[in-house]
Amino acid sequence: MxxxxxxxxxxxxxEERYVINSLDHRISKFVQKTVGGDFESAHKIRTDYLERFGTTLAGLMAMNGTDPDEFFDFIHEPEYLTYPKKAxxxxxxxxxxxxxxxxxxxGRHDWSEAGMAHMGIESAIDGVFDLKQLDWVGKPHDSAYEKMEAWLHEKLPSMGVAYPANPREIVLLEDSLRNLEPAHRRGWTTVFVNPAEESPDWVDLHIPHLLKLGPNRLKIGT
Ligand SMILES: [Mg+2]
Structure with missing residues (x-):
């Protein structure tokens, strides 16, 4: 797998939503810095960008010519952020x-890398494939999953692992159904990690929290 x-x-x-909330606050601050005005009107522009472009960054890039690395450098400044607990x-x-x-x-790789270091789980992760490697066009765009597969075609052999013959052996764990759907269409195994929402029939496994994942609970059909 x-x-x-x-x-x-x-x-x-x-239960650690305050982590993403701290980042969200910085995103609104960046919008304010870019468009001017007060925090409240910046927040409104952000909501509008989210609706029209899918992400705030996509809106900023299209409407304000924002450089994505500049955006991430600003929102990832550690002094304003909160990270997940040791786990x-x-x-x-x-x-x-x-x-x-x-x-x-x-996100950009430095955000998840810093979070994983705080959780103390970085030694269990073999690599991060981030929005920058996706040329700033992320999930749920099909191109993101295509690029992920292309990356795995190079990465796995370099680790002495063969690329899976059966796409079911690629497992994606996600809290967003919207981001799981393209993975399901490609034949990957999908794990919905979400304590609040219902899951449709095509989801292979639905767990409320990562810690509920047991390898035995995942049955990979063909
Ligand atoms: Mg997520």
């Missing part, structure tokens, strides 16, 4: 999963 983990609200759960039980769980493990994130 090849394990792919979304980072935000998947590798850390909704030795997650480290044990991740290490118990057979096969390579990667992060597949719509």
């Amino acid at each position: 090849v394990w792919l983990f979304d980072y935000d609200l998947t590798l850390y759960g909704t 030795p039980e997650k480290l044990a769980l991740l290490k118990s999963l057979d096969g390579p493990r990667f992060v597949f994130t719509n």
Whole structure:
């Protein structure tokens, strides 16, 4: 099996939502810095960008010519951010999963890397495939999953692992159904990590929290 983990609200759960909230606040601050005006009107522009472009960054790039690295440099300044807590039980769980493990994130790699260092799980993760490597066009665009597969075609052999003959052996864990759907269409195995929402029939496994994942609970059909 090849394990792919979304980072935000998947590798850390909704009980640590303040982590993503701290980042969200910085994103609104960046919008304010870019468009001017007060925080409240910046927040409104952000909501509008989210609706029209899918992400705030996509809106900023299209409407304000924002450089994505400049955006991430600003929002990732550690002094304004909160990170997930140390999680030795997650480290044990991740290490118990057979096969390579990667992060597949719509953020830039330094955000998930810093978070994983705080959780103490970085030794269980073999690499991060981030939004920059996706040319800033993330999940759920099909191109993101295509690029992930292309990356695995290079990465796995370099680790002495063969690319899976059956796409079912690629497992994606995600808190967002919207981001799981394209993975399902490609034949990957999908794990929905979400304590609040219902899951449709095509989801292979639905767990409320990462720590509920047991390798035995995942039955890979053909
Ligand atoms: Mg997420």
